[in-house]
Amino acid sequence: MHSEGSLLFRDNIPCDPKANVLRTAQSEKLPVPASLKNICFLNHQHAPNGRFVRASKYRHVYGQHFKRELCYENLKPTLSAFDANIIKANGKFLSLNSNGIGAFTIIPINETGKCPDKVPMFRGHTGGSVLDTDFNPFDDYKLASSGEDGKIMLWEIPHDYSYIHNDPENIVDVKPVGTLVGHTRKVGHVKYNPVAANVLASSSFDYSVKIWDLEQKKCVVTLKHKDLVTSFSWNYNGTKIATASRDKKLRVWDVRSGELLSEGPGHAGAKSTRVVWLGNTERIATTGFDRFSERQLGVWKADKLEEGSIGGLYSLDASSGVLMPFFDLSTNLLFIAGKGDGNVRYYEFENDELFEISEFQSTSPQRGFAVAPKRSVNVKENEIDRAYKLTNDNSIEPISFIVPRRAEMFQDDIFPDAPSAVPALTAAEYFGGKTVNGPLLLSMADIYEGVEPTSVKESSPQPTAAEPKKEEPKPTPVAATSATAPNPDPVPVIKSEPVKEEPRPALTVGQEKGVDNMLKGKSVNALLEKVNNLSDDDTQEVDGSDNEWEQERPKSASIDSQTVKKAESKPVATSSPDAATPVQVEPKTPVNEPIVKEVLSTPSTKPSTASATATTTPKSVASKIAGATGGFKQHVEKLQTLVDKLEAIIEKLVESDIEKDERLKALEDKIDALSKK
Incomplete structure (x- = not known):
């Protein structure tokens, strides 16, 4: 028996009581209680029989601790109870909300180990703690912070900055380079725009989200809410923001116009939603809680939040810690770290579903969590993501998420292009209305080679959902001189009248072509001679008299004599009357030998008067077409009528041949019986 998430498994079969109820209901095709629909298996990743395994390049991703000497110890994190991640990472530095008034610390990634008692601090906020920080995605030495004093401060890290290697008697704190004032209460979260330089968003206890132009140091747009905003996130190209509020609503906004695009109910629990x-x-x-304080995970359509979550909300467990989600744009992996948990779950997002991959397990619970940008991972070790978790013993522990492979070369399938440190827009262009597909991308192959990326490329447009194909109307049968001949001359195409459905002919299209060629061969005389021997009435249907040709038809456009001659020189073949394809003139094809052999299985030498009429039929048809004064459409229809009659003759010939064989066999049986007597 082993555990997986909140379930127990024995021999790959869930043995949790709730899981057994679900498994029994599904096996017996009974209605599944609503409370159990999503409690056991996340989008069919683990089927009730425990045997289904979804194919994925990241199925075997595992997390690995760094060695103790590569961790950061003896830290002094904040004691504030505000719901924040506490730490942030940008690949070169770590930011930690510190215990004290208006201060936080910056730790260079390469300065590991136990930190001294006295370290330089970033001080500037007054009247409370720092609640959140965020690094500028386009400049590793710039960041912003927010605090309980209602201010947002901008910082620059000195290029000679060190966290450990300082004179303890001469510690110099870092001061802010700018301040943004506009919120009237505590500022809980700050986050930079992913595509435009110097564009920042902030949320406050005054129930608003503000969008700032850092070049002008002013607020451009304010998004008003009805309650405290607990979390927000930019979309891929930085034109929209999704927010979660304490009023249990989810909202999506157009950032530059301030328009509310979509709104809908979120998680029913009272605790924080991310x-x-x-x-x-x-x-x-989103991650949140239900009304019974069970932790939930959901996926939503950003433009249709009122429809609810896609596939329903998925219950994870009954722990009390807030779940912190982090999404990797390059691999489509969603990492979820719970406060107070020792494990980190990760899922793969595909086709509007989240598929559980695995989880990183640890005995040390986390207070905070951060994921570094993709450009800071160790590509040679197949590290797809690097995370940092703040533990309860006041240390930060790096975690590598690795795809286990032994290849000695760059793995381009697990390392697609990733967001670069080059902005796609300036603040003026962004607020002026210019829009791009997304952040500029760099090649991870350059990082693998150990060189600075020399070029970037634009993001691809957002993929659109495939619309259902509409049924196209069936084409109306048309008459044409030739559609398959090489270099055909242009001939007017005339639409024919709808043809009533008739029984399908006994012969296929391939057999029809064989009949056309057979009529021109020498064997047709012997064939019709056999018909004459079997039944004199069969040959009467071959007679193409003028009365049969002169049927009343709708008038149609005429065609010149040159076109008629071209049509006369090409054999004609037609498909079955109920077919929806156009009637076309086919080129010469080989005779269908099996059909000819079957029909001519019994030779005959008796001459027939009908053979002359039948063999001259193609010539008589051509002469009628050449001399006709009516429309071309009428001649084609007459040709089709004649061919239909010939098909009927061939069918009767086959039946007669079978009947004759049966008579011969019966006669042989009688002779054998008499000879035995």
Whole structure:
């Protein structure tokens, strides 16, 4: 027996009581209680029989601790109870909300080990703690912070900055380079725009989200809410923001116009809801609680929040810690770390579903969590993501998420292009209305080679959902001189009248072509001679008299004599009357030998008067076409009538041949019986 998530498994079969109820209901095709629909298996990743395994390049991703000497110890994190991640990472530095008034610390990634008692601090906020920080995605030495004093401060990290290697008697704190004032209460979260330089968003206890132009140091747009905003997230190209509020509502806003695009109910629980945008899609993921304080995970359509979550909300467990979601744009992996948990779950997002991959397990619970940008991973070790978790013993522990492979070369399938440090827009262009597909991308192959990326490329447009194909109307049968001949001359195409459905002919299209060629061969005389021997009435249907040709037809356009001569020189073949394809003149094809052999299985030498009429039929048809004064459409229809009659003759010939064989066999049986007597 082993555990997986909140379930127990024995021999790959869930033995949790709730799981057994679900498994029994599904096996007996009974209605599944609503409370159990999503409690056991997340989108069919683990089927009730425990045997289904979904194919994925990241199915075997595992997390690995760094060694103790590569961790960061003896830290002094904040004691504030505000719901924040506490730490942030940008690949070169770590930011930690510190215990004290208006201060946080910056730790260079390469300065590991136990930190000294006295370290330089980033001080500037007054009257409370720092609640959140965020690094500028386009400049590793710039960041912003927010605090309980209602201010947002901008910082620059000195290029000679060190966290450990300082004179303890001469510690110099870092001061802010700018301040943004506009919120009237505590500022809980700050986050930079992913595509435009110097564009920042902030949420506050004054129930608003503000969008700032850092070049002008002013607020451009304010998004008003009805309650405290607990989380927000930019979309892929930075034009929209998704917010989660304490009024249990999810909202999506157009950032530059301030328009509310979509609104809908979120998680029913009273605790904090987190939201994250799922890459270059119109989907968001949320983590929250239900009314019974069970932790939930959901996926939503960003443009149709009122429809509810896609596939329903999925219950994870009954722990009390807030779940912190992080989405990797390059691999479509969603990492979820719970406060107070020792494990980190990760899922793969595909086709509007989250598929559980695995989880990283640890005995040390986490207070905070951060994921570094993709450009900071160790590509040579197949590290697809690097995370940092703040533990309860006041240390930060790096975690590598690795795809286990032994290849000695760059793995381009697990390392697609990733967001670069080059902005796609300036703040003026962004607020002026210019829009791009997403952030500029760099090649991970350059990082594998150990060189600075020399070029970037634009993001691809957002993929659109495939619309259902509409049924196209069936084409009306048309008459044409030739559609398959090489270099055909242009001939007017005339639409024919709808033809009533008739029984399908006994012969196929391939057999029809064989009959056309057979009529021109020498064997047709012997064939019709056999018909004359079997039944004199069969040959009467071959007679193409003028009365049969002169049927009343709708008038149609005429065609010149040159076109008629071209049509006369080409054999004609038609498909079955109920076919929806156009009637076309086919080129010469080989005789269908099996059909000819079957019909001519019994030779005959008796001459027939009908053979002359039948063999001259093609010539008589051609002469009628050449001399006719009516429309071309009428001649084609007459040809079709004649061919239909010939098909009927061939069918009767086959039946007669079978009947004759039966008579011969019966006669042989009688002779054998008499000879035995």
